[in-house]
Amino acid sequence: xxxxxxxxxxxxxxxxxxxxxxxxxxxxxxxxxxxxxxxxxxxxxxxxxxxxxxxxxxxxxxxxxxxxxxxxxxxxxxxxxxxxxxxxxxxxxxxxxxxxxxxxxxxxxxxxxxxxxxxxxxxxxxxxxxxxxxxxxxxxxxxxxxxxxxxxxxxxxxxxxxxxxxxxxxxxxxxxxxxxxxxxxxxxxxxxxxxxxxxxxxxxxxxxxxxxxxxxxxxxxxxxxxxxxxxxxxxxxxxxxxxxxxxxxxxxxxxxxxxxxxxxxxxxxxxxxxxxxxxxxxxxxxxxxxxxxxxxxxxxxxxxxxxxxxxxxxxxxxxxxxxxxxxxxxxxxxxxxxxxxxxxxxxxxxxxxxxxxxxxxxxxxxxxxxxxxxxxxxxxxxxxxxxxxxxxxxxxxxxxxxxxxxxxxxxxxxxxxxxxxxxxxxxxxxxxxxxxxxxxxxxxxxxxxxxx
Amino acid sequence: xxxxxxxxxxxxxxxxxxxxxxxxxxxxxxxxxxxxxxxxxxxxxxxxxxxxxxxxxxxxxxxxxxxxxxxxxxxxxxxxxxxxxxxxxxxxxxxxxxxxxxxxxxxxxxxxxxxxxxxxxxxxxxxxxxxxxxxxxxxxxxxxxxxxxxxxxxxxxxxxxxxxxxxxxxxxxxxxxxxxxxxxxxxxxxxxxxxxxxxxxxxxxxxxxxxxxxxxxxxxxxxxxxxxxxxxxxxxxxxxxxxxxxxxxxxxxxxxxxxxxxxxxx
Amino acid sequence: xxxxxxxxxxxxxxxxxxxxxxxxxxxxxxxxxxxxxxxxxxxxxxxxxxxxxxxxxxxxxxxxxxxxxxxxxxxxxxxxxxxxxxxxxxxxxxxxxxxxxxxxxxxxxxxxxxxxxxxxxxxxxxxxxxxxxxxxxxxxxxxxxxxxxxxxxxxxxxxxxxxxxxxxxxxxxxxxxxxxxxxxxxxxxxxxxxxxxxxxxxxxxxxxxxxxxxxxxxxxxxxxxxxxxxxxxxxxxxxxxxxx
Numbered sequence: 001x002x003x004x005x006x007x008x009x010x011x012x013x014x015x016x017x018x019x020x021x022x023x024x025x026x027x028x029x030x031x032x033x034x035x036x037x038x039x040x041x042x043x044x045x046x047x048x049x050x051x052x053x054x055x056x057x058x059x060x061x062x063x064x065x066x067x068x069x070x071x072x073x074x075x076x077x078x079x080x081x082x083x084x085x086x087x088x089x090x091x092x093x094x095x096x097x098x099x100x101x102x103x104x105x106x107x108x109x110x111x112x113x114x115x116x117x118x119x120x121x122x123x124x125x126x127x128x129x130x131x132x133x134x135x136x137x138x139x140x141x142x143x144x145x146x147x148x149x150x151x152x153x154x155x156x157x158x159x160x161x162x163x164x165x166x167x168x169x170x171x172x173x174x175x176x177x178x179x180x181x182x183x184x185x186x187x188x189x190x191x192x193x194x195x196x197x198x199x200x201x202x203x204x205x206x207x208x209x210x211x212x213x214x215x216x217x218x219x220x221x222x223x224x225x226x227x228x229x230x231x232x233x234x235x236x237x238x239x240x241x242x243x244x245x246x247x248x249x250x251x252x253x254x255x256x257x258x259x260x261x262x263x264x265x266x267x268x269x270x271x272x273x274x275x276x277x278x279x280x281x282x283x284x285x286x287x288x289x290x291x292x293x294x295x296x297x298x299x300x301x302x303x304x305x306x307x308x309x310x311x312x313x314x315x316x317x318x319x320x321x322x323x324x325x326x327x328x329x330x331x332x333x334x335x336x337x338x339x340x341x342x343x344x345x346x347x348x349x350x351x352x353x354x355x356x357x358x359x360x361x362x363x364x365x366x367x368x369x370x371x372x373x374x375x376x377x378x379x380x381x382x383x384x385x386x387x388x389x390x391x392x393x394x395x396x397x398x399x400x401x402x403x404x405x406x407x408x409x410x411x412x413x414x415x416x417x418x419x420x421x422x423x424x425x426x427x428x429x430x431x432x433x434x435x436x437x438x439x440x441x442x443x444x445x446x447x448x449x450x451x452x
Numbered sequence: 453x454x455x456x457x458x459x460x461x462x463x464x465x466x467x468x469x470x471x472x473x474x475x476x477x478x479x480x481x482x483x484x485x486x487x488x489x490x491x492x493x494x495x496x497x498x499x500x501x502x503x504x505x506x507x508x509x510x511x512x513x514x515x516x517x518x519x520x521x522x523x524x525x526x527x528x529x530x531x532x533x534x535x536x537x538x539x540x541x542x543x544x545x546x547x548x549x550x551x552x553x554x555x556x557x558x559x560x561x562x563x564x565x566x567x568x569x570x571x572x573x574x575x576x577x578x579x580x581x582x583x584x585x586x587x588x589x590x591x592x593x594x595x596x597x598x599x600x601x602x603x604x605x606x607x608x609x610x611x612x613x614x615x616x617x618x619x620x621x622x623x624x625x626x627x628x629x630x631x632x633x634x635x636x637x638x639x640x641x642x643x644x645x646x647x648x649x650x651x652x653x654x655x656x657x658x659x660x661x662x663x664x665x666x667x668x669x670x671x672x673x674x675x676x677x678x679x680x681x682x683x684x685x686x687x688x689x690x691x692x693x694x695x696x697x698x699x700x701x702x703x704x705x706x707x708x709x710x711x712x713x714x715x716x717x718x
Numbered sequence: 719x720x721x722x723x724x725x726x727x728x729x730x731x732x733x734x735x736x737x738x739x740x741x742x743x744x745x746x747x748x749x750x751x752x753x754x755x756x757x758x759x760x761x762x763x764x765x766x767x768x769x770x771x772x773x774x775x776x777x778x779x780x781x782x783x784x785x786x787x788x789x790x791x792x793x794x795x796x797x798x799x800x801x802x803x804x805x806x807x808x809x810x811x812x813x814x815x816x817x818x819x820x821x822x823x824x825x826x827x828x829x830x831x832x833x834x835x836x837x838x839x840x841x842x843x844x845x846x847x848x849x850x851x852x853x854x855x856x857x858x859x860x861x862x863x864x865x866x867x868x869x870x871x872x873x874x875x876x877x878x879x880x881x882x883x884x885x886x887x888x889x890x891x892x893x894x895x896x897x898x899x900x901x902x903x904x905x906x907x908x909x910x911x912x913x914x915x916x917x918x919x920x921x922x923x924x925x926x927x928x929x930x931x932x933x934x935x936x937x938x939x940x941x942x943x944x945x946x947x948x949x950x951x952x953x954x955x956x957x958x959x960x961x962x
Contacts, residue, residue, distance in 0.1 A: 004498075005499045005501070005502035005503075005506075006494075006495075008502045009501040009505060009506060012506045012509070012610065013610065015614075019613050019616075020651070023613070023651055024651065027646045027648055027650075053647075491823075576808075579806060580802045580803075580806035581807070581808055583806065584806035584807075586766070586767075586795065587766055587795060587798060587799070587800035587869075587878075588795070588820045588824075589793070589795040589823070589824065590820075590823050591788065
């Protein structure tokens with residue numbers, strides 16, 4: 001049968017229109033629209049990475065989408081969330097900004113509050129919100145980090161070219177003198193060295209006490225550290241536990257698995273634990289570091305550190321109280337600022353060695369950063385740049401550190417911290433630390449035995 | 453004046469290009485005005501839609517399927533490095549809807565129907581059939597060009613939609629079998645990231661491409677001179693000019709469509 | 719009446735028509751002769767408005783064709799029929815559809831009426847029974863006759879013949895000549911015939927004009943023409959008759 005062109009075109013057109021309708025329905029946000037959702041608002045101090053159509057989830061289940069993102073009069077991000085009609089949230093529910101995986105999309109996680117309270121109605125605001133963690137920041141800073149790295153390497157090149165001039169050179173010079181003096185002292189007077197070690201042991205003890213006395217989240221963190229080291233001991237890296245995101249951990253694990261597969265398993269893993277403290281001259285404060293280095297191959301390593309924060313941020317807490325007097329309900333909001341003195345910062349970096357040079361990057365003191373190390377004999381020079389998008393919009397946090405290994409386990413440090421920050425003068429520091437590797441770890445408790 | 457202008461390098465080339473463009477614009481305008489004048493030859497129109505649309509279906513199905521498959525394979529391999537294979541669906545879907553489907557479809561239609569238009573009208577031109585139409589008080593622009601242009605404007609978007617769909621099917625097949633992407637996340641990301649605006653933006657583009665490819669191919673056919681060799685030249689010229697125009701127009705349309713949808717979306 | 723007034727046309731700098739003046743009387747057969755490349759076909763194309771002159775005008779019953787826009791020109795062309803040198807049949811259509819084409823385009827006739835007309839016109843040109851053939855299956859002479867059937871399908875007032883007998887055998891030439899004569903006598907159609915076939919011209923013409931180097935150098939009845947004093951005319955007649 002020969003069909004007329006009109007009929008062929010008709011069949012063709014019907015076919016395509018069916019596809020168009022099918023695709024449009026599938027692709028359109030019909031789940032929200034068809035259900036006749038309602039809008040709620042959430043205010044975030046920073047909604048970086050959040051875009052319209054991002055998911056709104058409760059316990060990992062889709063309950064709506066982000067409709068649009070605007071600004072509040074006081075310069076915060078205001079997200080309009082379209083929520084399915086069937087889902088209700090009690091008034092004290094929390095809205096969190098979260099990121100799925102390292103490079104994953106941002107989404108809004110809602111933790112439902114007290115079910116006895118009345119539900120939020122159309123147009124209401126979530127009383128409590130929290131903006132995204134460091135992973136979001138890290139991801140968003142990726143581009144700017146690359147630029148900054150370029151600048152920094154340029155600057156370093158400038159410094160190294162300087163002959164005996166400039167602040168760094170002077171610092172290194174001074175440090176050399178200091179170290180020489182120290183060496184003489186240590187040779188002449190072993191007792192003094194023992195006392196330094198004793199102090200250090202006390203310090204560690206103090207930190208330990210601080211950690212055990214601190215609040216739940218810190219406990220959790222230290223627990224995690226413990227579990228990491230345990231797992232590393234067992235030969236199963238779960239470094240990702242540092243990042244508070246199950247999916248990231250999963251991905252990190254997967255990546256490490258594949259990396260290790262490629263490297264021939266865990267047999268070559270080399271672990272070292274360390275602790276060192278720095279006394280900051282300007283800040284008049286101690287900065288303590290707990291370090292874990294995990295050597296994946298002879299020239300690749302994962303570096304993890306816990307650092308106490310010398311500049312703890314003020315944490316603001318909003319409290320909403322409903323007072324009902326004679327049938328009229330008044331909502332009172334109080335804001336309290338808490339200085340979190342015992343807040344810990346995390347570092348998690350990947351390092352790669354080229355001859356005496358080591359490049360590292362990742363999370364440094366809970367912000368994105370990069371670093372460059374140079375080792376020559378017992379001397380080790382480290383340079384780090386991090387916190388590019390700083391809290392006060394100032395310069396990135398730079399740190400130069402010189403390290404002198406006295407024995408296999410003991411070393412001294414000195415250098416300058418945060419030295420281009422215009423808010424303060426250069427923070428010179430001196431300090432010392434110890435490190436133990438692999439087989440020594442088991443006997444870590446007997447600190448005095450290390451002084452030999 | 454012209455004496456001075458002659459010193460400009462490649463003045464003659466420039467002049468020829470300008471004249472060609474101007475001539476094409478006049479041709480296009482005349483064709484458009486004729487399109488809206490009676491009589492309306494529905495049969496011609498449907499015949500062309502059948503030729504451009506229905507008969508292009510096999511080639512579009514084939515190219516669409518394989519484009520989607522190869523695209524999924526390539527993005528899949530790359531995304532696997534980041535353990536993000538689940539995003540293959542959305543990447544392929546978005547790229548198809550916004551760029552690949554309209555451009556590929558337009559290029560395929562150019563190769564198949566555009567060249568045929570240039571050859572057919574070119575042959576009619578050199579054998580005086582076009583003049584015969586004039587003498588019978590049937591304007592060839594209205595009789596030959598209008599149905600082809602309208603046919604392309606309607607059919608290229610529809611073919612684009614089919615290309616889209618088949619491309620996604622191809623990506624799905626490769627994704628779920630070769631790349632071991634679970635079908636749920638694959639489809640969810642696809643449906644989640646692709647908006648109706650992307651599809652309609654792509655179809656709008658395709659309609660513009662259809663207009664250009666038909667108008668250019670017909671123009672080349674109309675300007676045929678010099679027998680069978682001339683017809684060959686026109687056919688080649690039509691395909692080259694249409695393809696280049698499609699790719700250049702794509703850039704500007706993408707910019708405008710993105711501009712339009714981002715300013716009116718929220 | 720068609721009046722050609724001071725017509726100039728050049729292509730890429732080559733002057734083809736150089737001030738042509740001619741009056742074509744209504745209801746008569748005008749044969750325009752001249753050597754190849756003298757501008758005869760160019761003149762014909764100007765008469766039907768396919769080309770626009772550089773200067774001068776073509777008047778059809780007091781209407782200046784050169785001044786019309788393409789829509790008006792399209793209207794006025796319905797009064798014309800034209801037979802092309804190579805017939806210019808639509809090769810996507812068969813003989814029947816070719817002849818029916820102008821009827822379908824310009825009349826609201828039923829398919830039955832159209833069929834009657836097509837059969838009549840085809841029998842007029844002696845091609846009955848060839849309706850289903852495609853143009854590519856036909857000989858040159860047959861194509862010309864189909865072209866003629868198509869040109870007269872709408873019964874135009876004016877028919878332009880572009881070399882109707884070129885390349886045909888003598889019998890076919892005579893048949894075509896008779897058709898042209900018959901057409902003019904029965905329907906008093908104004909005929910303009912481009913030709914360089916002298917015997918044929920003398921047989922059918924009411925008026926003969928000779929084009930030479932872009933100009934009309936002689937116009938008149940066949941008798942006047944035969945006795946022309948012009949050297950070029952006499953030479954052309956001599957050579958043409960010798961050949962024919």
